[in-house]
Amino acid sequence: MADIATYGSGGYVARVGRNIDTALAVIADLKEADWIDRYTRAVVVEFTVYNANINFFSTMSYTVEFLNMGGAVSSRSIRTYRLHRFVGPAGYIILALHILYVACFLYTLYREVKLMKEQGKRYCQQPWNFLEIVNILVSFSAFAVFAVDYITSRNTMDKLLRHHESSKFISFDLASFWNQAFVWTVATVAFINISKFLRLLRFNPLMSVLMTSLRRMLPEVTGFAVYFTFLFLSFVQLGHLMMVALCIRSRWLTASTVAL
Numbered sequence: 001m002a003d004i005a006t007y008g009s010g011g012y013v014a015r016v017g018r019n020i021d022t023a024l025a026v027i028a029d030l031k032e033a034d035w036i037d038r039y040t041r042a043v044v045v046e047f048t049v050y051n052a053n054i055n056f057f058s059t060m061s062y063t064v065e066f067l068n069m070g071g072a073v074s075s076r077s078i079r080t081y082r083l084h085r086f087v088g089p090a091g092y093i094i095l096a097l098h099i100l101y102v103a104c105f106l107y108t109l110y111r112e113v114k115l116m117k118e119q120g121k122r123y124c125q126q127p128w129n130f131l132e133i134v135n136i137l138v139s140f141s142a143f144a145v146f147a148v149d150y151i152t153s154r155n156t157m158d159k160l161l162r163h164h165e166s167s168k169f170i171s172f173d174l175a176s177f178w179n180q181a182f183v184w185t186v187a188t189v190a191f192i193n194i195s196k197f198l199r200l201l202r203f204n205p206l207m208s209v210l211m212t213s214l215r216r217m218l219p220e221v222t223g224f225a226v227y228f229t230f231l232f233l234s235f236v237q238l239g240h241l242m243m244v245a246l247c248i249r250s251r252w253l254t255a256s257t258v259a260l
Helices: 020-032 088-125 127-162 173-200 205-243 253-259
Strands: 042-051 056-066 072-081
Touching: 056 173, 072 173, 088 127, 127 173
Parallel strands: none
Antiparallel strands: 042 056, 056 072
């Protein structure tokens, strides 16, 4: 079993510079001074690289956690993203597509509000209208995340330009997080709109065969989902009963479920 937790603030920071010679010298000094000792619980190495040819940033974080009983556990995180979206001819195309989607969204919002006023309660009786509402809500979320992502990216780049001559470390972790959050929201919007597009193809013979197959599969898939749920809950209950006396954080069934 495992448990998810966070480290508190504090710790020591070592800047390795921006070239290989400086980095090797700093690492040698840290090793000579026994910077990592038996009281060390985790070491995090974080850096960001930029490829100007393809306009991509990559933020890498490598973590080594030292266990109380000895040994170490390593983990890594690599995020590749683009902060300069509207650069070059491709950037203008992306900007135009953004504006086009906003225009389509405003039209959809106007149409759905008008239908709500005209149909009243009958509007809620159609299942596909709920998908339109979800699409509108997720689109609003995408606009908000895009705004936060854009502001965070600009602030990070401004810090980098201000401290370009110094050796101060500029973390891109927050910028990369919001960039990924924007990608997730856009992916959700794309999935919803593809589902709406598939509804328009329901009169196509191939799509009709596909939908018929899915309808016939539904009872078996539902039965498997119920079977898997009961099996997983039984496994969780067994793990909870076995570990509750050994791990204080497993005293709640929900904590055991997350750990497993």
